[in-house]
Amino acid sequence: xxxxxxxxxxxxxxxxxxxxxxxxxxxxxxxxxxxxxxxxxxxxxxxxxxxxxxxxxxxxxxxxxxxxxxxxxxxxxxxxxxxxxxxxxxxxxxxxxxxxxxxxxxxxxxxxxxxxxxxxxxxxxxxxxx
Amino acid sequence: xxxxxxxxxxxxxxxxxxxxxxxxxxxxxxxxxxxxxxxxxxxxxxxxxxxxxxxxxxxxxxxxxxxxxxxxxxxxxxxxxxxxxxxxxxxxxxxxxxxxxxxxxxxxxxxxxxxxxxxxxxxxxxxxxxxxxx
Numbered sequence: 001x002x003x004x005x006x007x008x009x010x011x012x013x014x015x016x017x018x019x020x021x022x023x024x025x026x027x028x029x030x031x032x033x034x035x036x037x038x039x040x041x042x043x044x045x046x047x048x049x050x051x052x053x054x055x056x057x058x059x060x061x062x063x064x065x066x067x068x069x070x071x072x073x074x075x076x077x078x079x080x081x082x083x084x085x086x087x088x089x090x091x092x093x094x095x096x097x098x099x100x101x102x103x104x105x106x107x108x109x110x111x112x113x114x115x116x117x118x119x120x121x122x123x124x125x126x127x128x129x130x
Numbered sequence: 131x132x133x134x135x136x137x138x139x140x141x142x143x144x145x146x147x148x149x150x151x152x153x154x155x156x157x158x159x160x161x162x163x164x165x166x167x168x169x170x171x172x173x174x175x176x177x178x179x180x181x182x183x184x185x186x187x188x189x190x191x192x193x194x195x196x197x198x199x200x201x202x203x204x205x206x207x208x209x210x211x212x213x214x215x216x217x218x219x220x221x222x223x224x225x226x227x228x229x230x231x232x233x234x235x236x237x238x239x240x241x242x243x244x245x246x247x248x249x250x251x252x253x254x255x256x257x258x259x260x261x262x263x264x
Contacts, residue, residue, distance in 0.1 A: 034217045037214070038218065046153065049256060052260055053260040056183075056184045056187040056188070057184075060180055063177075076173075083170065084168045085165075087164070090163075118177070119173060119174045121181070122177025122180065122181045123177055124181075125181030125182070126180055126208065
């Protein structure tokens with residue numbers, strides 16, 4: 001039999017709701033991706049700047065080269081994760097009504113996965129000529 | 131003694147404070163982040179169009195080459211640079227450095243000026259590469 005005092009308030013026990021306990025992981029993930037994106041954004045800008053004024057054939061050839069394709073893929077993956085956490089943070093800050101909050105969070109996840117999939121598919125099609 | 135129900139204390143929000151540079155740039159960091167979020171849709175369109183062939187790419191180019199497309203692209207460039215430089219500032223702050231009044235002001239001002247200068251520089255270079263107006 002436990003003699004430990006009950007610190008939990010009535011409301012905490014009744015609702016059974018606390019922190020989701022995933023916040024620290026998101027905090028760290030946001031910073032890890034931000035450091036990665038610092039390098040990958042520079043790569044992205046250099047790549048896009050190098051494509052200015054080139055025709056379609058040249059653009060496809062350059063994006064499809066291994067180093068450029070890998071860097072752009074990493075840029076997309078890191079960006080999608082970073083923007084997913086970022087938008088989630090914005091939604092949680094401003095949307096307080098449960099229904100619209102869950103709808104917004106779901107919409108955020110769907111949008112990020114859709115944009116990420118489209119970018120990756122585009123890159124694969126350029127690289128492998130599907 | 132009867133307890134009168136009092137509303138829970140809330141920390142004051144934006145409208146209570148005098149607008150400072152760090153606060154304004156914090157808001158801009160969030161706005162540019164949200165802008166880039168939707169801007170990634172354009173990146174997806176660009177990659178899909180390039181993979182789709184010359185016709186799909188020509189359609190993309192006609193949209194992005196219009197004055198409105200260029201405006202979006204210019205805004206995306208500035209937002210990307212401002213958010214990146216702001217990110218560096220936040221990483222410095224995360225390490226517990228740069229919090230002295232003069233330091234935080236100059237760091238914040240540097241991200242603002244740096245982002246504008248770099249954006250104009252990039253577009254200037256791009257303009258020279260394509261050889262002026264087409």
